[in-house]
Amino acid sequence: IVKIVNIFNQLSKRLKDNINPIGFTMTYENLYLTISNGRLITFNIKNDKIELITKIDNDKISKPFMFDQNIFIVKDNSVIKFN
Numbered sequence: 001i002v003k004i005v006n007i008f009n010q011l012s013k014r015l016k017d018n019i020n021p022i023g024f025t026m027t028y029e030n031l032y033l034t035i036s037n038g039r040l041i042t043f044n045i046k047n048d049k050i051e052l053i054t055k056i057d058n059d060k061i062s063k064p065f066m067f068d069q070n071i072f073i074v075k076d077n078s079v080i081k082f083n
Contacts, residue, residue, distance in 0.1 A: 005048050007031075007033065007041065007043055007050065010049070010050050011050070011053075015037070015039075015053070018036075018037075019035045019036050019037050020035065020036045021033055021034070021035055021036075022034040022035060022036055022060065022061065022062065022063050023062065023063020023064060024063065024064065025063070025064045025065065025066050025071070026045070027066070028045075029044060029045060029046060030042055030043060030044055030045060030051070031043040031045055032064045032071055033064075034061050034062065034063055034064055034073065036060055037058070038055065038056050038057035038058050038059055038060065038061050038075070039053055039054060039055050039056065040053070040054040040056055040061075040064065040071075040073065040082075041053050041054075042054070054082075056073060056075060056080060057075045057076070059075070059076075061073050061074065061075045062074035062075070069083075070082060070083055
């Protein structure tokens, strides 16, 4: 173990309540984490800060999948593509 960072400490109290991580994927600069309230967190590994929180759905979503420099997330009966 080289380093441990608690990403949830950077979230507001409202977002922290009753959430669990679903899955994650990484690139050289970012970690993409999906949580149980339907949000995608983009976390910058180099400066240890949350860059973006994207609301995708109000229910659970799948873990993020990387393919061809795109991120894919499954929700209900659809697949969402992020660049």
